[in-house]
Amino acid sequence: DAGVTQSPTHLIKTRGQQVTLRCSPKSGHDTVSWYQQALGQGPQFIFQYYEEEERQRGNFPDRFSGHQFPNYSSELNVNALLLGDSALYLCASSLVGAETQYFGPGTRLLVL
Amino acid sequence: RKEVEQDPGPFNVPEGATVAFNCTYSNSASQSFFWYRQDCRKEPKLLMSVYSSGNEDGRFTAQLNRASQYISLLIRDSKLSDSATYLCVVTWNSGGSNYKLTFGKGTLLTVNP
Numbered sequence: 001d002a003g004v005t006q007s008p009t010h011l012i013k014t015r016g017q018q019v020t021l022r023c024s025p026k027s028g029h030d031t032v033s034w035y036q037q038a039l040g041q042g043p044q045f046i047f048q049y050y051e052e053e054e055r056q057r058g059n060f061p062d063r064f065s066g067h068q069f070p071n072y073s074s075e076l077n078v079n080a081l082l083l084g085d086s087a088l089y090l091c092a093s094s095l096v097g098a099e100t101q102y103f104g105p106g107t108r109l110l111v112l
Numbered sequence: 113r114k115e116v117e118q119d120p121g122p123f124n125v126p127e128g129a130t131v132a133f134n135c136t137y138s139n140s141a142s143q144s145f146f147w148y149r150q151d152c153r154k155e156p157k158l159l160m161s162v163y164s165s166g167n168e169d170g171r172f173t174a175q176l177n178r179a180s181q182y183i184s185l186l187i188r189d190s191k192l193s194d195s196a197t198y199l200c201v202v203t204w205n206s207g208g209s210n211y212k213l214t215f216g217k218g219t220l221l222t223v224n225p
Contacts, residue, residue, distance in 0.1 A: 031210055035215075042199055042216050042218050043199075043213070043215045044215070045213065045214065048210055048212060055210050056212050090155055096210060097210070099143070099144045099203050100146075100161075101211075102158075104155060105154070106155050
């Protein structure tokens, strides 16, 4: 039973560029949440997708957008990258209505 | 006031010690409570849920006080392998059927031989 997978594992971009991160949820899960974890901080909620729609959003600008596909996998897109976007981006999957979320290994993004 | 606040740490303890982590939350509508563990450069992993009646899992004991909006985690007989960052997590439902997790900043624990 595959857990949550994310790609790529590491990424280096320059300011102003755009990035797309990918996530495949745990088998049987239908809800995907994205979190940003800056160095020395706890993860911060970005948004959550269920039934291919954004259901909840945290305090992140519109530069952060996402998508969920019919197979429940998800993408996180960040436009006009800033140095402050450097962080570990975590994807978590769950079943709708369940409070327990399972995290993928994350994508480490460095913006130069 | 931050939604979830934890002891800033770090904690350095010898093997066999008992260590306690404290956490407070600001949203009285919060519904569920967890402790996650995060090893260096890894993803957070669920350690245990926290219930009002208190719950225990081996050397780990978690407590919740809803009136005080306070959560705790006690680790007894600490092992070298307990070294990690411990994250206090609170969830609440904004009206739909999906929950978001709100994390504290985490407390780093190092257990020394």
